[in-house]
Amino acid sequence: MSNQVPGWRRWGVSAVQLLLPQQCFACAAASGGNVLCAACFGDLPGRGAARCPVCAIGQPSGETCGACLRALPCFDATQAALDYAFPVDRLVQALKYGHRLAASRLFVELMVALPVPDADLVLPMPLHPSRLGARGFNQAAELARPLARRWGLPVMLDGIVRDVDTRPQVSLPWKERAANVRGAFRVTGRVEGLRVVVVDDVMTTGATLAELARTLKGVGAASVENRVVARTPTPG
Numbered sequence: 652m653s654n655q656v657p658g659w660r661r662w663g664v665s666a667v668q669l670l671l672p673q674q675c676f677a678c679a680a681a682s683g684g685n686v687l688c689a690a691c692f693g694d695l696p697g698r699g700a701a702r703c704p705v706c707a708i709g710q711p712s713g714e715t716c717g718a719c720l721r722a723l724p725c726f727d728a729t730q731a732a733l734d735y736a737f738p739v740d741r742l743v744q745a746l747k748y749g750h751r752l753a754a755s756r757l758f759v760e761l762m763v764a765l766p767v768p769d770a771d772l773v774l775p776m777p778l779h780p781s782r783l784g785a786r787g788f789n790q791a792a793e794l795a796r797p798l799a800r801r802w803g804l805p806v807m808l809d810g811i812v813r814d815v816d817t818r819p820q821v822s823l824p825w826k827e828r829a830a831n832v833r834g835a836f837r838v839t840g841r842v843e844g845l846r847v848v849v850v851d852d853v854m855t856t857g858a859t860l861a862e863l864a865r866t867l868k869g870v871g872a873a874s875v876e877n878r879v880v881a882r883t884p885t886p887g
């Protein structure tokens with residue numbers, strides 16, 4: 652009996668994979684080794700939606716939204732792959748707290764499908780050192796690195812310091828979010844004259860991205876464009 656090799660071993664399949672077959676993250680159907688089954692992938696919220704070119708809020712006309720017309724943000728443009736709704740919210744949590752490779756691969760593919768940015772440098776939204784220490788990695792950098800490679804652009808992983816330990820934006824009312832992040836960033840890398848693409852996972856009010864853009868332009872960045880996985884559909 653000792654010469655009988657179990658089938659799963661002959662095919663290079665681990666026992667763990669057999670015990671835990673790949674299921675769709677959203678509906679638990681068989682997904683053929685993908686994060687999502689074909690149906691859930693096809694139903695991803697906001698994929699291919701027309702958006703405001705400045706802040707990426709859903710805008711059926713594809714024109715600049717009223718909020719951006721009233722007060723132009725410090726960044727020049729934003730592209731979002733998806734809306735921040737189920738199952739994208741769960742996938743973003745998975746990116747931060749586990750399954751990060753599978754989730755980041757899916758997000759990178761969706762972000763690469765957007766037009767290539769007209770830029771010189773890719774910057775991940777920095778995480779405050781205390782949170783980086785607790786989590787061990789910056790989820791924005793997990794996206795920025797492969798995206799920069801695919802776009803053929805350099806990535807600067809440590810050119811921005813997040814100085815102020817701001818309270819998590821999610822704990823604050825919408826109106827307090829801009830004040831909470833004022834002065835949060837310090838640029839230590841060289842961005843002068845460069846067109847910068849900032850990569851982040853989720854854009855909610857855009858206050859943090861606006862503050863980073865303000866800081867980057869303050870030290871001479873020529874332009875700042877945001878690329879995010881998901882945009883909150885209705886900011887307040």
Ligand SMILES: [Zn+2]
Pocket residue numbers: 675676677678679680687688689690691692
């Ligand atoms: Zn599914």
Ligand SMILES: [Zn+2]
Pocket residue numbers: 703704705706707708715716717718719720
């Ligand atoms: Zn807008």
